[in-house]
Amino acid sequence: MPSRDVVQGGKAHAQGAGSGKKLQVAVHRELSTLSKFKATPFEADAKLNHSASIVKSDALEAGKSAAADYVLILDLGEFRNAAPMTFRSDFVTLQNGSLFRVSDGKEAWVLNSPIVLEKSNLGDHLILIDNLAKLVAESILR
Numbered sequence: 001m002p003s004r005d006v007v008q009g010g011k012a013h014a015q016g017a018g019s020g021k022k023l024q025v026a027v028h029r030e031l032s033t034l035s036k037f038k039a040t041p042f043e044a045d046a047k048l049n050h051s052a053s054i055v056k057s058d059a060l061e062a063g064k065s066a067a068a069d070y071v072l073i074l075d076l077g078e079f080r081n082a083a084p085m086t087f088r089s090d091f092v093t094l095q096n097g098s099l100f101r102v103s104d105g106k107e108a109w110v111l112n113s114p115i116v117l118e119k120s121n122l123g124d125h126l127i128l129i130d131n132l133a134k135l136v137a138e139s140i141l142r
Contacts, residue, residue: 001054001062001071002044003027006079006092006125012051015081019092019129020050023074026133035141040068056100063102070108072099074136076129077114082121091118092128099140109140 003023006016024041031039048054048062054073063071077095082088097111115135117128 001042001059001073002048002050003074004053004076004095005050006076008078008080010078013079015125016076016079018050019076019079019126020074022126022129023076023094023133024050026130027072027074027136030133030137031140034137040066042066042071053096056098056105060100060102060105063100068102070099070101072140073097076132079125081125084121086121088121089118090121090123090125090128091116092125092132094132094136097136111136111139 003020005012005020007013028039028041031037042048042062044050048058053075059071059073074094075096077093079092080088081090094111094115098107099109100106101108115132117131119128
């Protein structure tokens with residue numbers, strides 16, 4: 001499913017645009033690299049997109065339509081892309097995550113608590129999204 005973009009103060013932020021798509025693509029890449037899963041990215045539409053959290057029932061409905069075995073819902077949370085020389089770190093939060101079996105709606109994997117990754121403020125925060133994708137893929141495959 002499309003992943004929700006990062007937010008600041010709980011609201012969309014211009015620097016966060018595209019971050020959910022980046023996470024979706026990166027998780028797909030990691031799952032394809034680390035396993036024999038045939039992950040199929042769901043294209044965002046008016047109902048299921050990167051600007052809002054996806055409701056389980058909508059995800060399951062979309063999964064059935066796509067003949068998928070599982071649907072993965074991920075929500076990015078708060079982030080900071082600090083200006084250089086402010087001595088503040090960049091960070092990105094993965095707020096929520098669940099993998100549901102489409103056949104019965106049961107949760108096969110869940111993110112038990114938010115994950116916050118942090119780095120120096122050199123460069124931007126987007127590298128942290130790739131790191132989150134690797135953590136998610138490895139956790140699902142365990």
